[in-house]
Amino acid sequence: MTGWEELTSTALVGTGRRPYPGDLLEAAAVEVARRRAGRRAGETGRPERAPEEEREAVGxxxxxxxxxxxxxxxxxxxxxxxxxxxxxxxxxxxxxxxxxxxxxxxxxxxxxxxxxxxxxxxxxxxxxxxxxxxxxxEPTGETWELGGAADRRAHLSALRAAGPAGARRLLESSWERETPDDRAGFVEVLAEGLSMEDEPFLEQALDDRRREVRQAAANLLTRLPDSRMSRRMAERVRACVTIRRESGGEVIAVEAPTVCDKAMERDGVRAKPPRGIGERAWWLQQIIARAPLALWDRPPAALLAMRIPDWDAEVKAAWVRAAVLQRDPEWARAMFGWDPIADLLESLPPEEQQELAARFVHQHDLDSQLIMVLGGVSSLWGEGLATAVLRKIVKVAATQPWNLGELAKLAGEHIDPALYELAEDFSPAEPIQQVAALLRFRVDMYKELPL
The missing domain is CATH 1.25.10 (Leucine-rich Repeat Variant)
Known part of the structure; x- marks a missing residue:
């Protein structure tokens, strides 16, 4: 047991049950000072002097x-x-x-x-x-050859933004020497500028020993509808889903997979389901989510209107996941209407994210779902969304003021701080003025940083 562990253990059970030689509080204060100073307790000798800084400190x-x-x-x-x-x-x-x-x-x-x-x-x-x-x-700005894992990811990201092919070739040249953890992170960098030119490399990565590497590769291949993996997933969906016409209209008939074989696992299907989901439902959701959305050959709104006698919830949940994985704006809009989750907003341009979120604020009561949707909007809130949220705050303040805490904080943290005067003039209500004060705090924060 280390000195700190001994101190905390004694404090928890009490000195009456575990006598401590000396003054417990004094010993704890000394130990805290040692830890905060960056010295290992009990370490002897003097460390080397801290190196001179290269960068200037903030003002x-x-x-x-x-x-x-x-x-x-x-x-x-x-x-x-x-x-x-x-x-x-x-x-x-x-x-x-x-x-x-x-x-x-x-x-x-x-x-x-x-x-x-x-x-x-x-x-x-x-x-x-x-x-x-x-x-x-963590990244420090070092180069590919000299930096640690985070520096090398940052370098690869910058190179990828400048020229996708060059970044991929660099990664291919060192792939066999990379650690499993690093390989998973490097694959994710290829999301920037992803194209079919990356498909052979990603297809090969599906054979990696590390599951995280295979999952990362499969996620990117899902965004390439012409990839070999996407075509294999399409065949799996065709084997268990058909659309047939009945007297009442078109019906989606589903027979979920009965087995998850090694080929499916190689393509990113995880065999063991999360708690509360059956195996067949889990496998079905994954193959639909990874099959090209163009496979359905119908607008998502039309598909949502069709009857699905069996596995209805699983199919629609898979469409949500497919819209997220494949970053399809049309499907994201449609599925947000069925299941308004924040992840779907990432597939849409910032302006449209804010429009959808503002509409949701107008139509929805203040609850945890509204908070999650607002938290998923990726950019600073402009005037439209800011106004919708400020109106909601005024309305709730008159009926449920105790329920406003998180919404007011989100507004102050996410509205463009340049709109602080909009908030100041919007209403004299205390929650609105708190939002305005936080926006002004952020305005001052940004003014100070270049100095």
């Missing part, structure tokens, strides 16, 4: 706002602050590093920018404290 006002955010003032804005700061090419000041690195230990979502923002001193601290060594795996 004083920006740094002070970072400390305020980490101290609890609008703390959900921390990812936005970090992204904006990273875009400036600056780093955070040294005094903010211990708290920021501790935050990154607990919250993976903020790590993506820390490799750059923490600077050389941050990486030096990460080498001293095992709790912070995750930082050593």
């Amino acid at each position: 004083r006002h920006a740094a002070e706002r970072l400390v305020r955010i980490m101290g609890g003032e609008h703390d959900r804005l921390l990812p936005e602050w970090l992204a904006a700061a990273a875009a400036t090419g600056r780093r955070v000041p040294a005094y903010a590093l211990p708290e920021l690195l501790d935050r990154g230990r607990r919250d993976r979502s903020i790590r993506v920018h820390l490799g750059v923002l923490a600077g050389r001193r941050g990486r030096w601290l990460a080498g001293l404290n095992p709790a912070w060594d995750y930082l050593l795996e």
Whole structure:
């Protein structure tokens, strides 16, 4: 048992049951100081000096706002602050590093920018404290040959954006030497600029020993309707789904697969279903989701209107998944009307995402589904969606003010901060003014960062 584990264990059971030699609180304070300073408890000797920084730190006002955010003032804005700061090419000041690195230990979502923002001193601290060594795996701006896994993914992404073929050739040249974890991440990078030129490489990746690599390759091949995998999936769907005409109109007849063979697993079908879903239903959903949507030869709205005597919910859930995987805007619109989930919005342009979300806000009561839909809108909310949400806040404030917390926070965090005057003038209601204050906070945050 380590010193920290011993202290926490004693504190939990009480010194009455587990006597502790000395002052427990004093020992805990010393241990906390050691951990936050980046030194391993019990370590002897003096570490090497921290290297000199290469990047300039953000300005004083920006740094002070970072400390305020980490101290609890609008703390959900921390990812936005970090992204904006990273875009400036600056780093955070040294005094903010211990708290920021501790935050990154607990919250993976903020790590993506820390490799750059923490600077050389941050990486030096990460080498001293095992709790912070995750930082050593984050991008720092190094090259393909010299960088770690995250740096190499970032380099490959930049190369892919500049020339898809060159990035793929680079990946092919080192593929056999990459670790399984790295291979899965590198495959996902190929989503940018994906084309049939990538199909031979991705088809080969279906034979990888690592399931995550096979899944990543299958997900990309699903977006290529002419790929060999997509054609195999189409044949599987044809074997178990037919559309026939009856007196009442067209009917979709379904006979779910009875077995998941090795060929299906190679193509990304997972044999073991999640809890609560039967095997046949699970296999059916996966083959439909990975078959080209053009296979159905009908508009999605027409298909949704057809009767499906058996496996109705499974087929429609598979269409939702297919629209997400294949990023088909027509299907995403139609399926959002059937099952309004945030993932479907990703297939649509930002303006249309906001239009659909605004319409949903108008028509839907405030509940967890509305919150999830709004959380899925990918860009800053423009005037249309902002106005719809502000109206909803005013309406709910008059009837259910206790139910407004999350909606008001989302509005303040996602509305374009340039619209803060719209919120200020919209209504004197306290929740609206809270939204306006948060928008103004973000305006000031962005003003400070280039300084």
